[in-house]
Every structure is written in C-alpha cells, then in structure tokens.
Amino acid sequence: MSLLNSIDRPHVLTAIETWDKAGGANYMLVRGGVSTHVLLHGGREYDAAAIMGIAHGLATGRTLTPADIPGGGAGATKALVRLGFQVRDDSPPAERVPGTRARAPRTPSTTPRASGVRSTGTPRPTRVAASDRPDKLCPTCFIALPATGICDQCD
Template structure:
C-alpha cells in the first residue's frame, strides 16, 4: 500500500490553498520551475510532489518531503492523477509516467539550429547562482532564509 493512498481530493485542494497562502509560488520561482511533474489547477501550476506531501500531512499528520514519496515526483503524479487532477509531465521522454501529458515541444527548426550551434562551438558548462541547490523547509517546502529557520512555520 502506497503512502499516498491516504490522501483524497479534499486534502489536495486544501494543500493547494495552504501552498498559495504561504507564498508557494515563490518556491517554484526559487527552484526555477524545474519540477518535472507539475499539477495544473485553475490556471495555476504547483509542484506535484510538494502538494502530495502537504496533502499527506493533512490526511495523516505527517508531511512528506518529495524525497519521502515512493516513486518521487512520478509517484506523486500517479496519486494525483488517480484523484482526477491534471498533471503536466516535463520529464525526458524515457521517464514519462503513463496518463500524464508532456509540454508541447518548441519549434523543430529552432531546436535544430540550437543543436547545430552546440556542436559547432563548444561551450564551457558553468553553473549560475540561481541553479545552485536551495535548502527547503521540510514542513512547507518554501526556501529557507540564510538563518535556516522557516519564517512561515517557526
């Protein structure tokens, strides 16, 4: 039995309200929108694993981090799809979860031009400051300030 079998649709809807009230949109901005499984609801985007973890906390009293969810983001997507939510799967094609839809690919001509440039001119791989890992609050999944103490939870 999966940990996420304890959540229902109401838990997920409440988790999204909690997420919005706590400024969860900032979480997606801090992470750069890199979540591979995105929950779509009423024109908004949510990190599927984070919402599933919060919903589990509402159902059982124990909030799960995305790392605690069996199957990670894919496992969260399956549970949320089972509850009737729409999930956009942005993972590479070999890792796609059945029942989710992929983001529409960009124009093939621009993709070819980009791949031609990449092969003709080698570029150094540098990591931008915004790509560095961010420490997240294990309870509400919002980026922690430099003090390491969550402003929302503590």
C-alpha cells in the same frame, strides 16, 4: 499500502489553498530546481510532489518532502491522476539503451510499416525459397544452366 493512499481529493484541494496562502510560487526558487511533474488546477501550475507532500501532512499529520514520496514526482502524478486531477509531465524522454525493452508501451503508428525494413532503417535480409530463386543462365546461349554450372549446349 502506499503512503499516498491515505490522501483524498479534499486534502489536495486544501494543500493547494495552503500553497497559495504561503506564497508557494517561490518554492521552486528556494528548492533550486524545475518541477517536471506539474499539477494543473484553476488555471495555475503547482509542483505535484510538493502538493502531495502537504496533502499527506493534512491526511496523516506527517508532511512529506518530494524525496519521501514513493516514486518521486512520477508517484505523485499517479496519485493525483487517480484522484481526478490533471498533471503535465515535463520530464525529458528517457533514452533507450540498445538491447533493452522500451519503457513506454508502443503505440500503433498511423502509417503502415514496410515489410522487410527494420525500425532502424536498415533493410532486413530476406530468405528466398530455392524454388523461387531465378535460374542461372549460360552467358552465351541464355539457357538455364544445370546444377554442374556447365552449359550442355555450348560445351
């Protein structure tokens, strides 16, 4: 069972009230950072991890720091969304290392992909069946050359 499963919606609402009464707007200045997971409630923005830490304290008696929350800000976001809150993720997109799978699921694009073209923009080598290849022609009489490559007519 996750640490955050004990938190209910009323705990989060009380944590938001506690945050506002304590002057939590200065929290990020004290913490010395920028929140990448922002809880949006009542036209205001809150640090999602900090609110979940306070809400955990209200639910269990033990307040969590953002570092104690399983999954950090992303874990807090997941729990808040589960409880019906709106959260904005301002974290920068993770760079994909070549040869690894993408972290986010792919979404279908609105424009069809051209066949034979890689996502990197380099053309994909296409294989052509031997029966579909054009015949080699004699440069003199323009008749198809036999497998030997020597024209029977021009010899």
